[in-house]
Amino acid sequence: MSSSPYPLGLRLDGRRVVVVGGGAVATRRVPALLDAGADVLLVAPELTPALRAHVNAARLRWAPRRFTPEDLDGAWLVQVAIDDPAAAESVSAAAAERRIFCVRADDRTAATAWTPAVTRHGPVTVAVLGGGDPRRAMTIRDAIRDLLAAREGPLVDGPALDTAAGRVALVGAGPGDPELITVRGWRLLTEADVVVADRLVPGLLLDELRPDVELVDASKIPYGPSRAQEEINEILVDRARAGAFVVRLKGGDPYVFGRGGEELLACAQAGVPVTVVPGVTSSIAAPAAAGIPVTHRGVAHEFTVVSGHLAPDSPASLVSWEALAGLRGTLVILMGLKNLAAITATLIAHGRSPQTPAAVVQEATTGAQRMLRSTLGAVAADLVAADIRPPAVVVVGDVVGALDA
Numbered sequence: 426m427s428s429s430p431y432p433l434g435l436r437l438d439g440r441r442v443v444v445v446g447g448g449a450v451a452t453r454r455v456p457a458l459l460d461a462g463a464d465v466l467l468v469a470p471e472l473t474p475a476l477r478a479h480v481n482a483a484r485l486r487w488a489p490r491r492f493t494p495e496d497l498d499g500a501w502l503v504q505v506a507i508d509d510p511a512a513a514e515s516v517s518a519a520a521a522e523r524r525i526f527c528v529r530a531d532d533r534t535a536a537t538a539w540t541p542a543v544t545r546h547g548p549v550t551v552a553v554l555g556g557g558d559p560r561r562a563m564t565i566r567d568a569i570r571d572l573l574a575a576r577e578g579p580l581v582d583g584p585a586l587d588t589a590a591g592r593v594a595l596v597g598a599g600p601g602d603p604e605l606i607t608v609r610g611w612r613l614l615t616e617a618d619v620v621v622a623d624r625l626v627p628g629l630l631l632d633e634l635r636p637d638v639e640l641v642d643a644s645k646i647p648y649g650p651s652r653a654q655e656e657i658n659e660i661l662v663d664r665a666r667a668g669a670f671v672v673r674l675k676g677g678d679p680y681v682f683g684r685g686g687e688e689l690l691a692c693a694q695a696g697v698p699v700t701v702v703p704g705v706t707s708s709i710a711a712p713a714a715a716g717i718p719v720t721h722r723g724v725a726h727e728f729t730v731v732s733g734h735l736a737p738d739s740p741a742s743l744v745s746w747e748a749l750a751g752l753r754g755t756l757v758i759l760m761g762l763k764n765l766a767a768i769t770a771t772l773i774a775h776g777r778s779p780q781t782p783a784a785v786v787q788e789a790t791t792g793a794q795r796m797l798r799s800t801l802g803a804v805a806a807d808l809v810a811a812d813i814r815p816p817a818v819v820v821v822g823d824v825v826g827a828l829d830a
């Protein structure tokens with residue numbers, strides 16, 4: 426019976442760590458070492474393709490041969506990721522001679538250090554040692570990860586160091602299904618003091634906010650669209666200056682027809698720290714949810730996302746519909762229902778076939794999702810007949826139907 430291990434957080438920035446072995450175990454161990462900033466020396470005659478990619482990108486050094494004791498000169502830590510017991514033992518012996526801790530994938534009892542099961546939540550790292558049983562450690566780690574993911578509120582009491590001053594995060598909420606927000610977006614949402622949400626943001630995400638979070642519904646701001654945008658910018662800046670962590674939650678991706686850029690500039694000009702968390706955009710997710718891939722081998726090698734909120738003949742339009750009519754690939758039109766008759770007529774007039782398959786997907790990835798299949802020539806009329814309403818995405822191209830069995 427040995428004593429219990431002594432836990433440590435090794436700060437490996439710039440420090441030499443030797444990994445012996447180039448197979449599956451090394452492939453899994455190396456990324457966390459690189460993430461910790463370690464100066465990794467990999468000793469192995471052969472490498473997996475993933476390890477080779479690290480070598481090619483110059484993220485680590487590779488000695489393409491078998492281990493020799495001198496490989497450990499200057500090292501702080503060694504990880505043995507080979508399953509030949511005699512070879513592993515010789516690494517252990519060389520490490521012990523040099524007083525270097527040695528992790529053994531092949532034999533935990535022969536190791537002088539154990540790697541824990543880990544889960545990371547922003548700045549917080551939780552490491553679990555299972556008393557010699559890695560599977561027990563992973564089970565407990567999974568339970569802790571689930572608890573932390575479900576937990577409401579920041580991981581630490583009171584403002585963390587980097588949140589002591591106010592700041593803003595522009596977060597993409599995804600297309601509609603609350604599960605389609607990113608892991609980072611979700612974490613920031615649970616840490617927010619103020620949430621400024623759009624109309625298209627999944628309601629369930631807001632349902633789960635702590636009661637003390639101030640929720641600002643940006644769609645309820647009176648005044649016209651441009652005045653309302655100024656108002657939103659002001660709310661972001663004012664709340665952040667008062668010390669709050671403000672999450673500006675936007676449908677889809679913040680920069681896809683979302684005015685995210687204007688909000689970023691407003692914060693930056695006011696000296697408020699601001700970050701952007703990309704989101705799953707409806708322009709790709711809505712077709713996908715309806716079984717339409719925006720590209721498909723042998724069918725479409727391009728997709729173009731375009732806003733249809735202005736009619737093609739509007740002087741304010743920045744879209745060259747004539748040029749788009751000449752493309753063979755997939756066309757995804759957002760905010761295009763109102764102007765669809767004029768848009769499709771323009772595309773046809775400039776050469777796109779009226780027989781081109783087209784589809785409309787309404788409220789994609791939600792319980793209310795509806796889809797209409799048609800052609801470029803008929804879709805504008807079919808849409809009215811089917812009573813399709815916004816928010817909806819129009820997809821034009823041979824990818825519509827590409828996955829039909």
Ligand code: SAH
Binds near residue numbers: 678760
């Ligand atoms: N930033 C958003 C788009 C904002 S513009 C994104 O990246 O998804 C708003 C338009 O997006 C709507 O008019 C509609 O065309 C489209 N849209 C957003 N959510 C949608 C959904 N769940 N289903 C279909 N279209 C959607």
